[in-house]
Amino acid sequence: EIVLTQSPGTLSLSPGERATLSCRASQSVSSSYLAWYQQRPGQAPRLLIYGASKRATGIPDRFSGSGSGTDFTLTITRLEPEDFAVYYCQQYVNSPSLIFGGGTKVEIK
Amino acid sequence: QVQLVESGGGVVQPGRSLRLSCAASGFTFSSFGMHWVRQAPGKGLEWMAVIWYDESNKYYADSVKGRFTISRDNSKNTLYLQMNSLRVEDTAVYYCARDPSSTAAAGRGDYWGRGTLVTVSS
Numbered sequence: 001e002i003v004l005t006q007s008p009g010t011l012s013l014s015p016g017e018r019a020t021l022s023c024r025a026s027q028s029v030s031s032s033y034l035a036w037y038q039q040r041p042g043q044a045p046r047l048l049i050y051g052a053s054k055r056a057t058g059i060p061d062r063f064s065g066s067g068s069g070t071d072f073t074l075t076i077t078r079l080e081p082e083d084f085a086v087y088y089c090q091q092y093v094n095s096p097s098l099i100f101g102g103g104t105k106v107e108i109k
Numbered sequence: 110q111v112q113l114v115e116s117g118g119g120v121v122q123p124g125r126s127l128r129l130s131c132a133a134s135g136f137t138f139s140s141f142g143m144h145w146v147r148q149a150p151g152k153g154l155e156w157m158a159v160i161w162y163d164e165s166n167k168y169y170a171d172s173v174k175g176r177f178t179i180s181r182d183n184s185k186n187t188l189y190l191q192m193n194s195l196r197v198e199d200t201a202v203y204y205c206a207r208d209p210s211s212t213a214a215a216g217r218g219d220y221w222g223r224g225t226l227v228t229v230s231s
Contacts, residue, residue, distance in 0.1 A: 035217040037154075044204055044221040045146075045154065056219065088154055092216020096168050098144065098156035 004101035023089035033092035118225030131205030139183035142213030162211035
């Protein structure tokens with residue numbers, strides 16, 4: 001069973017800073033099925049990135065994804081106030097099912 | 110625009126049943142696979158079930174297999190989750206999400222509802 005481990009658990013940064021979030025899979029996974037979501041407090045998850053590096057519709061270009069194999073990264077180049085939220089990575093496995101990481105909270109320092 | 114609106118949540122006793130609905134609008138509902146995902150209070154996301162566009166295939170997480178049933182009525186643009194034998198640990202916000210693929214082969218949720226809260230408590 002694939003496990004997705006996200007780190008750090010919490011990232012304390014200031015607006016305008018760069019955020020780098022990690023998602024590590026317990027075994028090699030297909031980058032075609034690696035997605036990232038943002039969840040603001042009290043809101044539903046929002047798809048940011050799919051296929052490891054493709055931005056979803058309407059997502060600003062300050063969000064970018066990269067990686068392959070077991071290591072994936074979500075980067076937010078310059079944090080805006082609305083970017084402080086929890087971020088989840090997710091992998092599709094051919095069970096079929098969706099597996100989510102435990103999340104990284106990006107909080108205001 | 111794409112809209113998904115869940116309903117049917119509430120407080121229910123352990124062992125009882127509940128049916129959730131997800132009303133879809135703004136897209137051709139019958140062309141897309143659909144997921145249910147839940148989130149326990151203060152916890153992360155947990156995938157529950159998926160259904161193909163034509164209801165021909167359904168898959169479940171082990172934690173709910175045999176207790177939950179996903180279904181859809183394409184004539185009503187509505188997705189359902191029938192939850193039986195509810196347990197305290199089923200307490201969560203339940204979200205429906207659209208998969209970009211008719212057979213959910215894209216393996217992601219590109220649009221999500223705002224969720225409905227289910228509380229299982231005696």
